[in-house]
Amino acid sequence: MYDAREPYDRQNLTTLTTRTTHHPRHPHLRGPHDLMSVRTPVHLSLQKAGTIMTTVAQDTDRRQIIDAVVAALSDVLRKELTDVTEETRLFDDLSLDSTSVLGLLMALEDALDIEVDPESLEQSHLESVGALAGYIAESR
Structure with a gap:
């Protein structure tokens, strides 16, 4: 599960993406490149x-x-x-x-x-x- 209190870590992007993939607000994320293309x-x-x-x-x-x-x-x-x-x-x-x-x-x-x-x-x-x-x- 994604923990918003964790700082963004570019070197550990795979872990962050994996955790974000299961986040209810970002179910469309599937890989590290998807995370970078999110437009808020x-x-x-x-x-x-x-x-x-x-x-x-x-x-x-x-x-x-x-x-x-x-x-x-x-x-x-x-x-x-x-x-x-x-x-x-x-x-x-x-x-x-x-x-x-x-x-x-x-x-x-x-x-x-x-x-x-x-x-x-x-x-x-x-x-x-x-x-x-x-x-x-x-x-x-």
């Missing part, structure tokens, strides 16, 4: 919490990247940018040219401690603030 509500809650924490961290990281892009744009264009969003187009809305794009990329490299790979940078990455932030987030 606690395990599922931890998985969900990990997913949520990862999503929050990614959102926070993206927000920081967008803030850095806006700050770098403000420096390059030498004006305060107050209404810039992720949808703001770099060339059409902000009137960037090729020289200012180089300045923007160098400012972002310094601000975010990254290196932009010119081989992987495409025109689509420079369409909007959000597209550039997405490129930077992927290349990190």
